[in-house]
Amino acid sequence: MRLPRFEYYAPETLEAALSLLEDRGEGAFVMAGGTDMMVKMSHGRLKPKTIISLKSIPGMDMISFDPANGMMIGATTRLADILTDLRIETHYPALIQAVQTMANVEVRNMATLAGNICNAAPSADSAPPLMVMNAEVSLASVRGERRLPLSDFFRGPGLTLMQAGEIMTSIHLPAPQVGRGASYMRISARCGVDIAAVGVGVEVRVQSGVFSEARIVLGAVAPVPLRASGSEASLIGKPLNDETLELVSDMAAHESKPISDVRASADYRKRMVAVLTRRAITQAYERSTARHS
Amino acid sequence: MKHNIKIVVNGDEYSLAVDPWRTLNEALREDLNLTGTKLGCGTGDCGACTVIVDGRAVSSCLTLAVSVDGKSVTTVEGLAPSGDELHPIQEAFIKTGAIQCGFCTSGMEIAALHLLSNNPSPTELEIRKGLSGHLCRCTGYNQIVEAISVAGEKMKKCCHEEERS
Ligand SMILES: Cc1cc2nc3c(=O)[nH]c(=O)nc-3n(C[C@H](O)[C@H](O)[C@H](O)COP(=O)(O)OP(=O)(O)OC[C@H]3O[C@@H](n4cnc5c(N)ncnc54)[C@H](O)[C@@H]3O)c2cc1C
Numbered sequence: 146m147r148l149p150r151f152e153y154y155a156p157e158t159l160e161a162a163l164s165l166l167e168d169r170g171e172g173a174f175v176m177a178g179g180t181d182m183m184v185k186m187s188h189g190r191l192k193p194k195t196i197i198s199l200k201s202i203p204g205m206d207m208i209s210f211d212p213a214n215g216m217m218i219g220a221t222t223r224l225a226d227i228l229t230d231l232r233i234e235t236h237y238p239a240l241i242q243a244v245q246t247m248a249n250v251e252v253r254n255m256a257t258l259a260g261n262i263c264n265a266a267p268s269a270d271s272a273p274p275l276m277v278m279n280a281e282v283s284l285a286s287v288r289g290e291r292r293l294p295l296s297d298f299f300r301g302p303g304l305t306l307m308q309a310g311e312i313m314t315s316i317h318l319p320a321p322q323v324g325r326g327a328s329y330m331r332i333s334a335r336c337g338v339d340i341a342a343v344g345v346g347v348e349v350r351v352q353s354g355v356f357s358e359a360r361i362v363l364g365a366v367a368p369v370p371l372r373a374s375g376s377e378a379s380l381i382g383k384p385l386n387d388e389t390l391e392l393v394s395d396m397a398a399h400e401s402k403p404i405s406d407v408r409a410s411a412d413y414r415k416r417m418v419a420v421l422t423r424r425a426i427t428q429a430y431e432r433s434t435a436r437h438s
Numbered sequence: 439m440k441h442n443i444k445i446v447v448n449g450d451e452y453s454l455a456v457d458p459w460r461t462l463n464e465a466l467r468e469d470l471n472l473t474g475t476k477l478g479c480g481t482g483d484c485g486a487c488t489v490i491v492d493g494r495a496v497s498s499c500l501t502l503a504v505s506v507d508g509k510s511v512t513t514v515e516g517l518a519p520s521g522d523e524l525h526p527i528q529e530a531f532i533k534t535g536a537i538q539c540g541f542c543t544s545g546m547e548i549a550a551l552h553l554l555s556n557n558p559s560p561t562e563l564e565i566r567k568g569l570s571g572h573l574c575r576c577t578g579y580n581q582i583v584e585a586i587s588v589a590g591e592k593m594k595k596c597c598h599e600e601e602r603s
């Protein structure tokens with residue numbers, strides 16, 4: 146395993162990283178944990194001219210939380226540090242569900258959430274839970290900063306709204322709210338070591354015993370993490386019972402557009418979308434009522 | 439252009455000039471001749487290349503050598519620095535029959551060290567989860583799980599004695 150040749154920088158400020166990225170132009174890539182990039186490079190699928198590591202920028206690995214404004218996760222925060230953060234465990238358990246199934250101990254000690262999003266694999270485990278929880282991402286370039294909802298971010302496998310010269314600086318989650326609950330369920334051939342064959346994220350709001358809001362995002366069954374808007378609509382106004390679950394989970398399977406590959410057949414994936422949607426809605430419902438008390 | 443880096447490996451400081459595309463695995467095995475750390479898959483899937491960098495177990499095949507400049511690395515050679523007395527983890531691996539061909543062993547032992555430093559009394563499930571990134575083609579894993587739990591007990595005892603003395 147020999148890597149292609151590239152030049153390497155580890156700037157100590159975001160400004161320096163941004164001007165390097167701008168200056169080097171095409172062929173320059175930022176690297177966070179490197180767990181996607183190193184694999185792609187060793188397979189010859191990525192040949193960067195320049196690598197700009199973000200890991201020497203102080204403070205970029207911070208996690209901050211306040212009950213009014215929600216959670217901010219810095220772009221170089223490692224997955225392992227998300228897993229041990231009690232505030233995330235308490236307020237955003239669906240994110241923990243995703244991160245704990247990702248990869249293995251060693252990879253989680255290197256990899257980042259921002260890297261998982263920027264890599265934009267259709268199977269990226271963090272995308273469904275972050276999208277259903279209305280996450281936003283902050284992007285910076287030498288021209289300034291902008292903040293986008295994650296639901297608009299993905300454009301295709303490996304494709305995002307991020308423009309050349311932009312660096313993701315942080316990920317934001319809105320403040321936890323009473324009456325809302327979220328869940329993420331995934332299935333794969335070999336637990337976390339293999340990437341997801343299907344992943345389903347759900348967030349619901351429950352008022353007077355019926356679903357008043359719902360967001361359902363399906364992972365690994367379309368070129369991008371897929372909003373199942375028909376299924377969301379069919380959940381509104383209904384109570385949690387078998388009839389509701391059957392209706393909505395069948396609809397989600399119908400809305401998914403999976404392919405057959407080494408991990409699973411399209412038919413199996415559709416069936417699993419139904420099973421996981423049912424389980425995730427049930428758990429999101431339970432979490433929403435737990436937050437009432 | 440080569441980068442000059444300084445790394446502390448198993449307590450010894452080294453200055454190296456490395457190409458940016460050199461992995462930590464290559465630097466350890468080829469530049470420092472520390473061949474206890476293995477290279478299996480090269481893609482983060484097998485765990486054979488696991489080392490500890492600043493207290494965290496990582497895959498040396500997915501780590502650039504330049505990125506560990508100024509950091510401290512522990513490899514399997516660091517478990518028993520004198521070579522005379524084995525580390526409790528190594529002892530337990532031998533006693534429970536957790537080694538056959540040995541190719542996975544250095545990665546397994548380093549993962550065990552990382553696990554036991556963060557969680558001195560792991561349950562069987564916690565041990566299995568801690569090893570989920572490690573493949574072994576020989577032992578069937580049960581002896582490895584047992585070895586780690588035996589080593590955990592032993593390590594607690596020796597630390598306890600050190601505290602008392
Ligand atoms: C053995 C193994 C198992 C895995 N299992 C899973 C799994 O179960 N689920 C899963 O979803 N993924 C899995 N992955 C993939 C990978 O680990 C994750 O996608 C990880 O979160 C990537 O983060 P990183 O920091 O390592 O990204 P990097 O490799 O550093 O970067 C990935 C991409 O994002 C870009 N990028 C990174 N950070 C930024 C930033 N701040 N701004 C702009 N662009 C940026 C890079 O240029 C690159 O194109 C696995 C990988 C391995 C090796």
Ligand code: FES
Nearest residue numbers: 478479480485499
């Ligand atoms: S060689 Fe690094 S994980 Fe297999």
Ligand code: FES
Nearest residue numbers: 538539574575576
């Ligand atoms: S002992 Fe042979 S691979 Fe584990």
